[in-house]
Amino acid sequence: MSDPTRPKGPRIIAIANQKGGVGKTTTTINLGAALAADGFNVLLVDLDPQGNASTGLGIKASQRQLNTYDLLLGDVPLEDIVQTSDVEGLLIVPATTSLSSADIELISNEKRSFLLFDALRQPAIDQYDLDFVLIDCPPSLNLLTVNAMVSANSILVPLQSEFFALEGLSQLMLTIREVRETANSTLRIEGVVLTMYDSRNKLSQQVEADARENLGELVFQTIIPRNVRVSEAPSFAMPVLEYDPSSKGAQAYMQLAKELVKNNAMNTNVEGT
Ligand code: ADP
Numbered sequence: 001m002s003d004p005t006r007p008k009g010p011r012i013i014a015i016a017n018q019k020g021g022v023g024k025t026t027t028t029i030n031l032g033a034a035l036a037a038d039g040f041n042v043l044l045v046d047l048d049p050q051g052n053a054s055t056g057l058g059i060k061a062s063q064r065q066l067n068t069y070d071l072l073l074g075d076v077p078l079e080d081i082v083q084t085s086d087v088e089g090l091l092i093v094p095a096t097t098s099l100s101s102a103d104i105e106l107i108s109n110e111k112r113s114f115l116l117f118d119a120l121r122q123p124a125i126d127q128y129d130l131d132f133v134l135i136d137c138p139p140s141l142n143l144l145t146v147n148a149m150v151s152a153n154s155i156l157v158p159l160q161s162e163f164f165a166l167e168g169l170s171q172l173m174l175t176i177r178e179v180r181e182t183a184n185s186t187l188r189i190e191g192v193v194l195t196m197y198d199s200r201n202k203l204s205q206q207v208e209a210d211a212r213e214n215l216g217e218l219v220f221q222t223i224i225p226r227n228v229r230v231s232e233a234p235s236f237a238m239p240v241l242e243y244d245p246s247s248k249g250a251q252a253y254m255q256l257a258k259e260l261v262k263n264n265a266m267n268t269n270v271e272g273t
């Protein structure tokens, strides 16, 4: 892709929130698919030992011999680890439970916080001409998540439209501040995106009002509605954009991709796809 306005190297975005079940994996898969549909080259790094993003994109266990563990700790060529997915323009490094032992092995490693940073900056990454790397973080503020934050340009935080949604955000922000002070001074917050929003539910409206009041501009205009098609798609090993492109969920993720691209002052359809 020869877009002269394109900065050197991909934009690396970590999808993080230490709460489980808030929509991290769903957002990583579907934002990735939406950006790919807009013509961008996207690499999804599955950094959760549960490997839900890998499963949701149809990467079978037998296809995960080489995975994020090897990306972090192995001495394996990148070409052997990065896989294509069924979604055009979307590449993936899958995860297996081996990653949970990595979290422990990392502790005694001198470069423990910088392994993903180094992996994503090796010269071999250039062959993929990536525009975006999206990192699906585990539901914890462990060393894996710290690796994501150290390697990323920005953090995207999914916020479930539920009671206590904002609780825990301060701890996340504290970790981001620590990473800024120690390892990655330019780390930005890409934005907070409300997920599983039910417009008929007063609670959803209240969470939105609270988020916009407390976080202001950081909250994406785009809201991801609770939509059954979104939750069905992974069992068909597809992003919702392919499973049901006209669904409210698919439309919302397309919209989110456009808003993100606009915020980053990038041009869509970089190659006129
Ligand atoms: P996390 O990665 O933060 O643990 P997930 O993305 O796995 O969260 O989402 C948790 C559950 O909620 C999953 O079963 C997923 O299918 C469902 N889900 C996520 N977003 C939506 C949505 N917009 N509408 C309906 N279900 C959703």
Ligand code: MG
Pocket (backbone or CB within 6 Å): 024, 025, 026, 048, 052, 137
């Ligand atoms: Mg997940």
